[in-house]
Amino acid sequence: MLLYIAKRLVFMVFVLFGITVITFMLTQIVPGNPARLMAGQRATAEQVQALSEQYGLDKPALTQFGIYIKGVVHGNLGMSLTYRRPVLDDLKQFLPATIELTLASVVLMLAVGLPLGLFSAARRGKPLDFATRILTVAGVSMPIFWLGIIMQVVFYKHLQLLPIGGRIGISEFEPAQVTGFYLIDTLIEGDWGAFRSVLAHLILPSVTLAAGSIAVVTRMMRASVLEVLDTDYVRTARAKGMSEGIVLRLHVFRNAMVPTTTVIGLQVGALLAGNFLAEVVFNWPGIGLYAVNAIKNQDFPAIMGVTLVVSVIYVFVNLVVDILYTVLDPRISLNGSVGT
């Protein structure tokens, strides 16, 4: 197990290096002089020159890459052109909102997707199963951004049940940034009104973001459960008179979780990307909205910073999922091959 984790960590170092190479190459193909962009419209030629020297932009590409890597390792991702401060500070401010939204969607994805897949397979061919199949196809075909807008029209305009966007109502005080997660920060302050407001603001964005992933997880869970239901040990369990509920809980659920885990890991990547769209629709102040605004302002240091950070998060999540996988299925041996 330790050897496997060590191997994965070594590969991860290579992947992280690859990620920096690719983001660096992206900064190189950007048209125009980055120093000119950084200095702003009214800067003099001397100021631009000074900036290029400061950031080593006048040096050959390989030297620049060395400077870039050194910066990244020290957490220096360059200056954001929009906010006129280090990109890292921007990310520190906006990342918690994104993580809060993503985690809420992960919870929804698991809480809805896993049981739905299980019951759909257990009642194969029945109306519930058929409805689930249609819903899952609809879920993976739904454009997130459009679903979000439709939800706003229904739940905000017509039913007037939920807020249209943002993280907290305008009549509430923003909690002091302790963790950056508003659900926790409002609780720390003991402000129940604000907590309820934060929760209400979280519902539409997280449901919108999770819809596609719920569909994928449901589908995968259904398929794995069908496979497990066909095995000898399930037949044996039933034959010895175990109730169907216990069979499903003890034998089927856990074994069907193994293949589903990989898909869940991949879905976290889909959620991170979906954030870009959901945050724009719901005006959610996370790194997705930050990145999209950066794209509009041609703020390249900010765009590359977000690309880098999101990629690193994704790589870590997948490492965790792979380790979890070996815990769930002890047959997967230390060197990564499936034993008998």
Next chain:
Amino acid sequence: MTHAAPPQIAVQAPVRRKRRGLIARLFTNPLSAVGAVTVVAILAVAVFGPLIVGFDPILMQPAIRLSPPDATHWFGTDDSGRDILSRIVYGTRYSLLSAVGILVMASVLGTAVGLVAALFGGWVDEVLMRLTDMFLAFPALVLAMGMAAALGPSLFNAMIAIVLVWWPWYARLVRGQALQLRQEAFVESAIIAGASWWRIAVQHILRNCMTPLIVQISLDIGYAILTLAGLSFIGLGAQPPTPEWGSMVSVGRDYFLDQWWMVTFPGMAIFFSVMAFNLFGDGLQEVLSPRSAQ
């Protein structure tokens, strides 16, 4: 050559059986049938639609801007007075052509890498596959956004960005298939018979990779349409006034609380066409490679 004959027959017989009943078998599953019929309808709209609709998709008519759906403008007009139905119909061409373009480029690139890796083996395989793994370790959409942003916002650049993050899936698929096929008797006998590397790669291996490749492409069309619409929505794909569905939703967002038709109809176009292609792709997978179908 006599050695090559029996496996040839064994391979070809089931293929012929499959072809005969392909459409019939696709229609045994009602969902796949709905998908297939809708896909044909979408193709018809893309080809013939622009000849039928009566309005120019680009020409502005400020006098009738933001008018709700009525007998003349079935889906209403947008903020520049353009007929939304006409724009959606023209948009079908953009969405389909770009999706097909993405998949052709990504599958050609991926197939080339996968074939070379599988047939050369050794360090070539190792290098190409580690490169592939590296790309797969990225969250695809985020990387595509970074690339599209760096290349500059346009429909073509968005397509290139998606191709650059998608080819590794095809490379892995083709490599896996090719490694399996290389062990088959008919490939070994071709090698013994002295067939050239090129002939083995194309005639024996690539041709037999086509079925899983086509299944994968048909499963990916919907996703390509969706991804491209997403990039256009955040301003990285097609630029206004191009009648592209994602950018139409993006423009309509400024008006969605009162002029609901501006976002509803283009969004529905995306949703239904992606769903049709997904149902069709699932059906095709079930018919062509039943073992991998769930």
